[in-house]
Amino acid sequence: MTVQPMSHQAPTSDEVIERAEEIIPILQSNAAQSEALRYLAPDSMAALKEAGVFRIMQSRQYGGYEMDLRTFQRVAAALVPGDPAAAWVFMVLAAHTWMMNMFPEEAGDEIAGSDPDVLIAGTLAPQGKAEPVEGGGFRLSGRWQFASGCDHATWILVGATQTTSTREDPKHVHTLLPISEGTIDDTWHVLGLRGTGSKDVLLDNVYVPPHRVVPTGTLFGGRSDGALRHPTSLYLMPLITGLAFGLSGPVLGLARASLDAFVERNRLRETMYVPGSKARNVGIQLRVAESAAEIRSAELMLRDAADSFDALAVERRPADVDLRVRLKWQIAYCIQICRRSVERIYAAAGAHSVYERSPLQTYFRDINVATHHATVDFDGAMEVYGRTALGLDPGTPLV
Numbered sequence: 001m002t003v004q005p006m007s008h009q010a011p012t013s014d015e016v017i018e019r020a021e022e023i024i025p026i027l028q029s030n031a032a033q034s035e036a037l038r039y040l041a042p043d044s045m046a047a048l049k050e051a052g053v054f055r056i057m058q059s060r061q062y063g064g065y066e067m068d069l070r071t072f073q074r075v076a077a078a079l080v081p082g083d084p085a086a087a088w089v090f091m092v093l094a095a096h097t098w099m100m101n102m103f104p105e106e107a108g109d110e111i112a113g114s115d116p117d118v119l120i121a122g123t124l125a126p127q128g129k130a131e132p133v134e135g136g137g138f139r140l141s142g143r144w145q146f147a148s149g150c151d152h153a154t155w156i157l158v159g160a161t162q163t164t165s166t167r168e169d170p171k172h173v174h175t176l177l178p179i180s181e182g183t184i185d186d187t188w189h190v191l192g193l194r195g196t197g198s199k200d201v202l203l204d205n206v207y208v209p210p211h212r213v214v215p216t217g218t219l220f221g222g223r224s225d226g227a228l229r230h231p232t233s234l235y236l237m238p239l240i241t242g243l244a245f246g247l248s249g250p251v252l253g254l255a256r257a258s259l260d261a262f263v264e265r266n267r268l269r270e271t272m273y274v275p276g277s278k279a280r281n282v283g284i285q286l287r288v289a290e291s292a293a294e295i296r297s298a299e300l301m302l303r304d305a306a307d308s309f310d311a312l313a314v315e316r317r318p319a320d321v322d323l324r325v326r327l328k329w330q331i332a333y334c335i336q337i338c339r340r341s342v343e344r345i346y347a348a349a350g351a352h353s354v355y356e357r358s359p360l361q362t363y364f365r366d367i368n369v370a371t372h373h374a375t376v377d378f379d380g381a382m383e384v385y386g387r388t389a390l391g392l393d394p395g396t397p398l399v
Contacts, residue, residue, distance in 0.1 A: 010060075011052070013071040019051040020078045027082025031195065038188050039151040039197025040089050048090055053079075054117045057098035059230055062108065063116035064097075066232050068313065069242055070306040072098075076249025080257050084366045085195030087250040092148040092196075095246050096120035096157045100176060101235050102219055102227040106211040107176055111155055121150040121179060121201070122157030124243075125374070126172045126216070128203060130160035136210040138162075140175060140203045145187070148198040153179050156201055159216060170215035175208045182206065192365030217397070222318060233313035240398055241319070241327040244375045245309070248302055248331050248338075251370050255295045255338035258363040262345040263288060265360070269350075287348050291341035298334035305330055324399045325388045332381035339371045 011019070030041035048054065056072050058064020072094060079087035100120055101108060112118050128142020144158045156179040161172055185200040218224045220239045227235035266278040266288075278284050305327050312319055319327070346353065346364045353360040371378075384394045 010065045010067075013067060013074070016051075016053065016056060016065070016067070016071060017074055017078050020053055020075045023047040023051050024079070024082035027079065027086045031083040031085070034083060034085050034195030037197075038186075038194050039199075040086055040149065040195055042152075044083060044086050045089075045152050048079075048086065049117050052117075053090055054094055054097060054119065057094045057101075057234070058112065058116050059101045059108065059235075060232075061230070062112040064112075066230070066234055068234060069237060069245055069309045072246050073249040073302070073306065076246060077253035077256070080250055080253025083195065084250060084254055084257075084363070084370075085193055087253055088193055088196045088366075088370065089149040089152075091246050091250055093119050093121065093153065095243055096122045098235065098242070099157060099174075099219065099239070100155075101230065102222070102224045102239075103176060103214055104211045104226050105229060108226070110212075111176065118155065119149060119153040120155040120157055120176070121147045121153035123147055123201070124157075124159050124174070126159035126161045128158060128160045129163050130173050130175070130208075131163045132169075133207065138173065138175065138208050138213060140177070140206050140208055142203060143185070144201045144203070146198045147184075147201045148196045150179060150184055150199055150201055151197045155179055156182065158201070158203075170217060172216035173213050174216050174219050175214075176212040177203075177206060177208050190369060192362075192367070192369035220397075233316045236316065236318070237309055237312060238319040238324050238327075240375065241305075241324050241331065242309070244328055244331045245302070245305055247370070247373055247376055248298075248335055251335045251338045251367060252295070252298060252302065254363050254367040254370065255291075255298070255341050258342045258345060258360060258367070259288070259291050259295060261359045261363070262291075262349060265349070284348060287344050291345050294337040294341040298338050301330050301334050321394060321399065322388060325385055325394055328399055329381045329385035332376045332378050335371055335376045336378045339367050342367045 026047040027044050030044040033041040053075055055064040056067045060066045076087050076091040097120055123144040123146055127144045128140055130138040130140050132138055140160055157176050159172055159174050183202045185202055188197055188199045214224055222236045222238050266284055269278040342364055346360055349360045387395055
């Protein structure tokens with residue numbers, strides 16, 4: 001086993017957030033370059049690494065901080081004023097580090113044993129095929145979309161469907177492999193979050209050994225042998241709800257940043273034809289008030305979700321179905337009202353907000369891409385909650 005000792009005592013949650021806030025000017029100065037490149041600018045990625053934020057979800061065994069989902073989400077939100085794309089890439093890559101530590105120890109040693117800041121891109125949906133190999137392992141083939149941060153990653157985590165699955169075998173598996181064994185296809189020509197480089201990755205008959213494979217159901221259940229080997233409960237958290245909670249960080253940050261920019265713009269902005277400032281416009285006032293209330297509501301509900309995760313960690317117990325369903329719906333609802341808050345104020349932002357130089361149009365585009373992520377599908381989460389509230393089963397294993 002390779003152990004990467006920490007060079008100093010692990011920082012506190014507040015200290016990590018301070019580090020994230022300190023690099024905001026660097027991220028801001030590179031945001032336009034990331035947008036033009038359609039992947040995160042190298043200097044921005046270097047700043048994220050230097051701040052140590054990728055170690056939040058890394059095991060202490062490999063020199064990480066092994067903190068908690070609350071800190072993970074707060075850092076993702078804190079990075080948004082610098083560059084929403086950087087916040088998103090951090091969130092995705094750190095989430096995959098979290099998942100990597102649920103794999104067998106041999107996989108962790110291989111991937112993170114000499115690099116606690118290792119970057120793992122990936123796609124959770126089983127978009128490709130996994131053909132079992134005699135003696136163990138699989139050969140993977142297919143196309144995996146939305147691999148955020150893949151230009152900077154050295155490893156990739158993907159889901160796949162077994163080609164010869166029986167009732168005794170898991171239908172889906174998740175695997176880890178060097179990204180150099182695949183091909184990146186630049187398909188990322190999109191509405192928002194352009195700087196995330198969420199391109200496609202193609203694999204053609206690539207072999208993955210058994211120690212880098214975990215059945216999807218076992219992984220999503222938070223009870224893999226790899227998850228149980230750690231001293232803290234970070235890797236025992238329910239995966240789908242944990243990922244949704246992490247995603248709420250950039251979305252909440254976008255809603256806050258959008259409201260701040262709108263208020264700042266309209267405090268002194270003069271109306272064009274009638275003397276007076278926009279701040280005196282009742283319609284503007286009402287939009288600010290309602291969006292502020294939605295953002296505050298989202299903050300409180302997300303804090304409640306974080307409290308639930310903390311309670312699970314202290315008690316080191318699995319989340320039952322009812323709790324997972326409630327948390328996923330609660331998080332999806334928060335993300336929905338954050339999107340609504342941005343759309344409401346953008347509708348009154350004026351003609352100048354359509355220019356690319358306007359941060360309001362950037363936030364509008366980015367939040368409408370972020371909220372399309374399948375993990376926080378609003379209609380699906382609402383249906384599942386309604387089903388269980390009425391005494392039915394969830395109707396899906398993805399809770």
